[in-house]
Amino acid sequence: MDARIDEIADGIFRLSVRVDAIAPPAGFTFNHFLVLGDNPLLFHTGLRGMFPILREAVGRLIPPERLRWISFGHYEADECGAMNEWLAVAPRAEVAHGQTGCMVSLNDMADRAPRILQDGEVIDLGKGRRLRYIDTPHIPHGWDAGVLYEEASGTLLCGDLFTQLGDGPALTRSDIVGPAIAAEDLFRFSSLNPGMGRTIRGLAGIAPRTLALMHGPSFEGDCAAALQALANDYDARVSSMLAAA
Template sequence: METHIAEIADGIYRLSTYVAEIAPPAGFTFNQFLVLGEEPLLFHTGPRGMFPSVRAAMARVMDPANLRWITFGHVEADECGAMNEWLKVAPRAQVAHGRTGCFVSLNDLADRAPRMLDDGEVIDLGSSKRIRYLDTPHVPHGWEAGLYVEETSGTLLCGDLFTQLGNGPALVSSDIVGPAIAAEDMFKSSSLHPSMGATIRRLADLKPQRLALMHGPSFEGDASAALLALGDYYDRQHQAQAA
């Protein structure tokens, strides 16, 4: 197992591990994102089994012991399975998540007490990097779900949104909505509900410059248009389900 690393924006690195055995023949990628600053932040920990590979990849950019913040979209093995492994190697690191996630799960699961974030709260990482937390309950799934945007670069760390198969380039400007719909038709992993489309369209209002996907390539281009199209797709899916 090998984790590849690529800089998708200034000081933001994609750590990507391809697993051919998941959804063959295309396979599946598991991505973490490292945001450098005076207080470096890792978005997604990866599952425990990938920890040695992901740690080795991070070490090519910075000393993992200097990690300060650990964040993720929701409580799930591939999002936070290696959380406590990172806490062990980084003595100053602290998990940060929304209040629901902390109250329901992380106050117990994390080896050190997490920082509870309110919707819209900012963590200033220094070196002009600012991460803003966004509550997105049940989007794409999990009532504790939330996303983050790095405001200086306009990078939306969008977790499982736009999940797609395959092992493409680290950064693309081609269509990501069609492949995301194909993956949703296969996995049916999203929590369809009346406000899902509206929640995704509110993310478009942020006017992000790029989208950092957990499963698939990162995207640079008209990210707002992609978010609007994805929100409209989920509206159609919910209406069809209700009918």
């Protein structure tokens, strides 16, 4: 097992690890994103067992000790399992996450106190790189959920949104909505709630140019339309669930 490295937007690198044992024969990818700048940021730390693989991959791009920020979509093993391992190798690094995530998990679980991000707050990485934090509670799951938007490249770091099976290219212009619907049908991983469509349409309103998926290929193209279509599917699921109640 090793990490495939691809630049999916200017200065944003996707570090992808495929695990064949999950959902065979298609397999499943775990993707982590390094955003370069004077103060680099790693989005998704990876599972603790993947730390040696990801440390080696990051080391091909920058010295790991240069990491300044560590962030992720929500508190879950594949998103932040190796958080403290990264804090140990990067002495200047801080975990950055929303208020709920820090309050319920990170203030206790992180070996150094995290930076609490307010909805809409920006982390400036230098060299024109600015990451805006957006609260997305319960979307797709976890009341602490949030995403990051890199303003210069127009890249939305989506976390578990658009999760899909298989591997494929690092960056695609093909449909990502259909595969995401199929994965939802299989895993039932989302916390269905009446606010899902509205929140996802809010992300569509940003009009990102690239969607960086944690599980599946990153997407370039009409990102707003993809987000609108995903929102429509979740609205239909919620309506069906309420009608059956």
